[in-house]
Amino acid sequence: MPVLECIELEKSYGRSEALRGVSLKAEGGRILGLLGPNGSGKTTLIKLACGLLQPSGGEIRICGLAPGVETKKIVSLLPDRLSLPGYMSPAALCAMYEDFFEDFDAGRAERLLDELGIDPAQRVRRMSRGTREKVQLILAMSRRARLYLLDEPISGVDPAARDYIISTIMTNYAPDAAVVLSTHLISEAERLLDDVVFLGAGRVVMSGGADELRERSGKSVDALFREVFKC
Amino acid sequence: MLSRLLKYEFRATSRIMLCVLGALLAIAAAASLGMRAIGYNRGLTIVGAMVLVLYFLAIMCVGAVTLILLVYRFYKSLLSDEGYLIFSLPVGVHSHICCKLICAAVWMLASFAAILLSIAIVASSIGITGVVLSDLQVMFERIAAAWSIGALDFASFALELLLLAELSAVGGCLTFYAAMSFGFSFSEHKALCSVLAYIAIGILTQLCIAALLGALGLLFSLQGPGFYISLGGILNVTRVKNLSHAVMLGGIVLQAAYCAVLYAITAYFLKRRLNLP
């Protein structure tokens, strides 16, 4: 069973349609790239998978279940915004994650914080933006989830941090876990991807295995993207 | 899960609340000293009066801070960027709302108790407390003797009153929650929609109350004179007690229903119409 499955998924806000007839699958042990220009519906799709939005039509399933309390136990979200409460420290946040998520690996989180030289006792609001993003990433990746949803994890981050984030994602690979990664920085991320979905104006414009697309088009995924989404 | 949420919610709010309540009691202590200072000499009288004014300001502050805090917590935790974290926790929407509500109810009760305590502290300085209490005691004893109302009746009435008061506070809280949940479901002008929703709920509530009272008045006006005569006849102590219980319970039920409606609105908009930034 695919970890994440969308069947003719639709979402509209009033009159504007954010997603139309989106069907895709994310399998365990594979990294899926959700690629598209700004406003193409990537974040909407991710929010639907988290249960933060309700679909207007179609279905979305995580390990066969509709998004809800049960799926939140096996889904780890890294939002594209800073969502950590400012008055808490990384240590307090780890304790909170441990409290609420059975699959949280506190040891791994501590190790990663240590690796990056982040003071676990310092309150989040005193940290720089980059450090806050790293803490958020560490918390998300320290969960042994079935589905990782990473919304623009490398945008707005310096190149060294990007490399670190990409290698963290790769070393977190687990054979039964699927990673769905949305980004518009494709050239940086394409080596990471097993499968690719091009999302344009809420529709799936193209999809397939990354190497398959390279073979078929003779181009990199980045070049293919520029071609498909030429202004 | 709810208990865990409550743990974190209290942790987030207790620092400010305990500070504010502590400050109130400290100022009350100062004010009680200030009261004694009045009349001593000119300088101390001015200081004493200022401290007294400060005390009254402190009471208003406590009310304001409590209200602002519980509204702010709801917004920050559930409707702002933090919502991405909070709503990804494997916890139902009802747990989230109940957590905020319980925390708010506790702090409102605590503020109320602190204010009463501060009044007692200030009043103790004037030495009127003893006189007031003994006078009250005499009054109650006389009423009890005349109308054979026992301590039990007073106690149950007090409890009903307390329950009604707490439910009203919860209702006030829920009005904010419902208005915000509604307002923030829009993509733009979230704050404006919330304010408008709050006003609209207020107006609707007033209309409902007016309609209810109007219906009641109509009911009474339709009764013939015989009704009032019989009413006078049956008015004995037991019936009055029962009537007052009925009125209180009726009020509690209505207030609870009001809370339930607002809760349902809040839950609906948070579950189905959540629109995080």
Added chain:
Amino acid sequence: MDWQIAPESPIYAQLAQKLRRGIASGLYGPGEKLPPVRELALEAGVNPNTMQRALSELEREGLVFPQRTAGRFVTEDAQLISRARETLAREETRRYFSAMEDLGCSAGEISRLAAEIAKEGHDAGA
């Protein structure tokens, strides 16, 4: 090993090629145990599945064989390795010749240049 992966063509194919070179050049000696997939993937900066696919191809060619729980090993078949080396060398030579022809060099020029450069390298080494 310097992986230098270009995103324009299938990555698994490039990885397979790099691994073949590694084996042909002796970087991964005959019978030697290869690092685990995850480690190789991290070194190359690619997805482990892609590295896995590259290794599967090498398995199909017989250059690499898996041993149940111990991991993957380079073949001990010296003939197979030298044949792979020969194939890679030919490819490299063809590429070289094609580049020289683009410059307009004749076959004679190519031989002369090859001898000179080889001598230079030999002198530098000595």
